[in-house]
Amino acid sequence: MINEYYPNFVDIKEIIKETNNTNTYILEFFEKKLHKGFSWKPGQFMMLGIPGIGESAISISNVENKNIVYSTIRNVGNVTNYISSLKKGQSISIRGPYGNGWPLEKAKSKDILIIAGGMGIAPLRGFINYIINNRKNYGNLEIIYGAKTPDDMIFKYEFNRWNKIKKSILHLTADQVLKETPFECKTGIVTSCFPIMKTHHRNAIVLLCGPEIMMRYAGKCLETIGFADEQIYLSLERRMKCGIGMCGHCQIGSKFVCKDGPVFNYADIKSFIRPL
Amino acid sequence: MKAFTIPKKDMNILLERFLENYRVFGPTKPGLESTFNEITSINQLHLDYISTVLPPKKFFHPPKEQLFSFEIKNGKFIIREVKYNEKILILGIHPCDVHAILRLDKFFSDEFQDIYYQNRRKNAVLVALNCIKPSEYCFCSSMRTGPFLKDGYDLLLTDIGTEYLLEIGSEIGKNIVNGLKLKVATDSSLHEKKRRLKLTEKKFKKFIDTTWLSRIAQENLNHDVWVNLGERGGVGDSFPCLSCGSCTFVCPTCYCYDIYDTLDLSLKKGLRVRELDSCQLLEYGEVALNENFRRERKDRIRHWMLCKFAAAAGGKNSSCVGCGRCIRVCPSKIDITKVARELRGWL
Numbered sequence: 001m002i003n004e005y006y007p008n009f010v011d012i013k014e015i016i017k018e019t020n021n022t023n024t025y026i027l028e029f030f031e032k033k034l035h036k037g038f039s040w041k042p043g044q045f046m047m048l049g050i051p052g053i054g055e056s057a058i059s060i061s062n063v064e065n066k067n068i069v070y071s072t073i074r075n076v077g078n079v080t081n082y083i084s085s086l087k088k089g090q091s092i093s094i095r096g097p098y099g100n101g102w103p104l105e106k107a108k109s110k111d112i113l114i115i116a117g118g119m120g121i122a123p124l125r126g127f128i129n130y131i132i133n134n135r136k137n138y139g140n141l142e143i144i145y146g147a148k149t150p151d152d153m154i155f156k157y158e159f160n161r162w163n164k165i166k167k168s169i170l171h172l173t174a175d176q177v178l179k180e181t182p183f184e185c186k187t188g189i190v191t192s193c194f195p196i197m198k199t200h201h202r203n204a205i206v207l208l209c210g211p212e213i214m215m216r217y218a219g220k221c222l223e224t225i226g227f228a229d230e231q232i233y234l235s236l237e238r239r240m241k242c243g244i245g246m247c248g249h250c251q252i253g254s255k256f257v258c259k260d261g262p263v264f265n266y267a268d269i270k271s272f273i274r275p276l
Numbered sequence: 277m278k279a280f281t282i283p284k285k286d287m288n289i290l291l292e293r294f295l296e297n298y299r300v301f302g303p304t305k306p307g308l309e310s311t312f313n314e315i316t317s318i319n320q321l322h323l324d325y326i327s328t329v330l331p332p333k334k335f336f337h338p339p340k341e342q343l344f345s346f347e348i349k350n351g352k353f354i355i356r357e358v359k360y361n362e363k364i365l366i367l368g369i370h371p372c373d374v375h376a377i378l379r380l381d382k383f384f385s386d387e388f389q390d391i392y393y394q395n396r397r398k399n400a401v402l403v404a405l406n407c408i409k410p411s412e413y414c415f416c417s418s419m420r421t422g423p424f425l426k427d428g429y430d431l432l433l434t435d436i437g438t439e440y441l442l443e444i445g446s447e448i449g450k451n452i453v454n455g456l457k458l459k460v461a462t463d464s465s466l467h468e469k470k471r472r473l474k475l476t477e478k479k480f481k482k483f484i485d486t487t488w489l490s491r492i493a494q495e496n497l498n499h500d501v502w503v504n505l506g507e508r509g510g511v512g513d514s515f516p517c518l519s520c521g522s523c524t525f526v527c528p529t530c531y532c533y534d535i536y537d538t539l540d541l542s543l544k545k546g547l548r549v550r551e552l553d554s555c556q557l558l559e560y561g562e563v564a565l566n567e568n569f570r571r572e573r574k575d576r577i578r579h580w581m582l583c584k585f586a587a588a589a590g591g592k593n594s595s596c597v598g599c600g601r602c603i604r605v606c607p608s609k610i611d612i613t614k615v616a617r618e619l620r621g622w623l
Contacts, residue, residue, distance in 0.1 A: 001389050001391050001394070002389070002391075003357075004390075004391070005343050005344070005391075005392075005535075005548075006355060006357075007355070009352075051346040051355070051546060051548065052346070052348070052537050052539045052543070052546045053537060054535075054536060054537055055535070074564075076565055077564050090351060091351065091353060093353065212567070237564075237567075238561070238563065239560070239563050241533070241535040242533075242535065244387075244388035245386065245388065246383075246384065246388070246390055247532060247533050247534070247535065247550075247553070248532030248589070249561070251579070251583075252569075252589075253494070254588055254589055255589055259387060259388075260589075272497075274569075
């Protein structure tokens with residue numbers, strides 16, 4: 001029997017500075033047998049940590065050649081604070097990947113609307129890259145990405161590439177734009193982009209990720225402009241200790257976010273997300 | 277399988293047989309309350325008990341346990357396994373608690389395996405004891421988990437007056453009593469068991485109607501009863517919930533735990549520990565930047581009640597078995613049977 005609680009270890013190969021408190025860590029497995037058994041889907045997460053500090057659920061933002069994992073971490077708590085002090089070459093413990101990931105099959109041949117807020121773009125980046133690699137399987141792509149300020153946006157170096165994706169639109173918006181930005185950025189919250197949105201609800205699927213308050217408003221707005229609950233998928237954040245559906249912390253309604261999620265259909269969990 | 281009888285005064289023969297191969301744990305009464313403790317002689321055993329404070333869950337899913345130890349050498353981490361494979365026997369465990377263990381068995385071996393629970397469970401023998409003296413808080417007859425046990429045991433005892441009826445439920449149980457000169461149970465002893473079952477069923481004071489209860493609870497998330505439980509009081513004669521978490525710690529099917537690391541003073545060695553956690557505590561649902569998905573007391577008590585009504589993520593595996601411990605320990609007199617009745621709308 002495998003002990004799911006034993007972590008494996010990866011080395012930090014590279015650190016990319018995203019914002020003043022967020023870094024992307026490029027992690028490399030140094031044990032061959034580990035990366036051979038590694039398989040992932042965009043939208044899944046891992047339990048990253050340091051023995052002595054603890055573990056934290058962090059989403060996978062990209063995977064290269066099966067042995068290089070990208071994860072973007074904002075310094076907000078004990079574990080992430082310690083990780084932010086690490087340097088190139090140091091080790092991190094890793095378990096996973098866990099969770100179900102984005103509905104890649106259900107999204108096939110449909111128009112895709114991606115709405116992300118703040119750090120919420122991290123689990124969606126893998127999906128956007130997946131669409132770029134399998135462009136003909138999917139319809140039009142529209143990305144709405146919002147953050148507090150343009151400086152808080154992550155993956156700024158990807159915007160150019162995303163802008164050039166065929167049949168796609170990228171909207172960037174920030175709550176406050178105080179200075180000149182190197183990219184076009186509107187002022188307002190993500191829902192303020194809805195009036196200029198091109199995606200029609202007829203044959204579309206919506207992927208949402210961000211702070212829960214943003215997802216609640218976006219879900220409500222999408223409902224009013226004709227999207228059915230079944231078309232909307234959202235990735236949730238909860239406290240997690242085990243990642244395998246046993247510690248109980250991540251429960252929402254009759255589901256475990258770690259095991260049955262983190263991606264849920266809006267129709268299934270609507271009643272359990274706090275009403276507005 | 278076969279049934280035997282054993283006179284109450286000869287119980288030490290049975291206990292000695294158990295002690296040959298196992299560490300035996302059973303109900304003892306050190307003070308006013310009963311508790312499961314290690315038994316080494318028959319004098320310590322107190323089979324005539326009503327309910328223990330902590331459920332026997334503590335033997336398989338202990339309040340605190342070590343998952344592994346680790347050491348930091350030259351910036352690299354070395355992980356050392358911890359294995360638990362002591363053979364234990366739990367004597368005198370009531371049907372409600374056996375059902376709770378059977379549910380936890382399913383819970384911890386679902387999609388992923390919990391190796392710590394399963395190692396402990398696989399090395400344990402359950403000698404159950406049918407309950408003939410339900411307390412004023414018990415309602416296992418309504419949950420169909422008692423007062424008498426049908427399966428899930430290795431050996432089963434029933435008090436039938438001057439002797440115990442001993443039934444065998446598994447190969448392990450059969451091997452344990454093999455060679456003991458036991459009297460084969462007569463028809464009259466088996467009849468006495470049935471009579472006692474009927475008598476016991478009449479002794480219950482609390483009832484709960486479970487038909488569609490999980491659906492009713494799930495579809496009434498904005499029911500007044502949740503606000504009353506958490507803020508106003510007055511469900512039955514209850515006071516507002518204090519969020520102390522007592523109910524979760526004494527519940528035999530509550531499984532939630534926290535995982536944390538402890539470092540020793542050298543900062544080179546440490547342990548990863550898991551400890552029972554409670555959904556009633558504020559930190560339980562807290563995530564980064566102080567966001568809390570169950571900040572209000574009513575949300576937390578609602579979550580626990582839903583979990584016990586089989587409407588939370590644990591499903592039936594974490595649902596109530598009717599042992600009544602939560603009612604007994606609650607400082608605010610919250611009574612789960614009254615909550616169910618109020619949800620249903622009959623008073």
